[in-house]
Amino acid sequence: MAPGSRYPIPAQTHRVEEEIKRSRFITTLGYTPTVEAARDFIAQVSAEFADASHNCWAYVVGPPGSTAQVGMSDAGEPHGTAGRPMLTVLLHSGVGDVTAVVTRYFGGTLLGKGGLVKAYSGGVQLALASLPTVEKVPTVTLQVVLDYAAVTPVKRLLPAYEAEILDEGYAAQVTYRLKVPEEQASPLVQALTELTHGQAEVDVLG
Incomplete structure (x- = not known):
């Protein structure tokens, strides 16, 4: 996936439960944009079900299918029966920044x-099937300094690039702080430069 690509992420923490041969399997999915967030989420769910036989987990931090930041644990189940199958399902789910914890009461x-x-991968599949998702749009912040004459045309230009004004300052010149989707940043900078004949000063703040 190209940097700045948008992708689906969990809209909220989501839980499903099923019973298989008298064992209860509770799958909890959560949005975890960092490895720290994934670890915190796993700790939280494991604490909630501290009396369970197992709290197995897997996470994918980053875009769907990316293996740069992944983790998994069988949490005491036989090696390879829980964490790895759960991770495989997450990697093929088309959802990014997601952690799954499957709690088992034996x-x-x-x-x-x-x-x-089958039980652990199936639990994750079942939870994903009904998971509400939202689109994650990586953004950057731009600072734009321009002349008063350019204010109206610039404001007309911004919606086409999904740019949002975070704040504005008026002094000798006008300063805007803009939030813009990463993929729109360089086209917007180009458009601002053309519109102001190279007069606008644009800095990327991150």
Whole structure:
């Protein structure tokens, strides 16, 4: 995915529950834009279900399918039966910045390795199927300094680039702080330069 691409992220924390051979599986999905946020979310859910047999987890930080920042744990289940299958489902989900915790209350019937893989990956699939998502739009902040004569044409130009004025200052010249989607930043800078015949000063603040 190109930098600045938009992608779906969880709109809120979302939970589903199912029973498989008397074991209760509770899957909780959350929006986690950083590895710290993912770890905090895992700790929070694990604390909520501190009495559970297992709290297995997996996370993907970054755009859907990106493996730069991922993590997983079987949390005491047989190796490879929980964390890895959960991570595989997340990586193919088309959703980014997401953490899944599957909590298991053991019901007395062993599921076997295949059964566990199916239960843990199935829990994540089930939760994803009904997960509300929103679009994440990476943005940058621009500072623009221009002459008063350019104010009206510049204000007319901004909506086409989805630019939002965060604040404005009026002195000898006009200063705007703009929030703009990352992918629109350089086209907007170009448009401002053309519109003001190179008079506008534009700085990227981050």
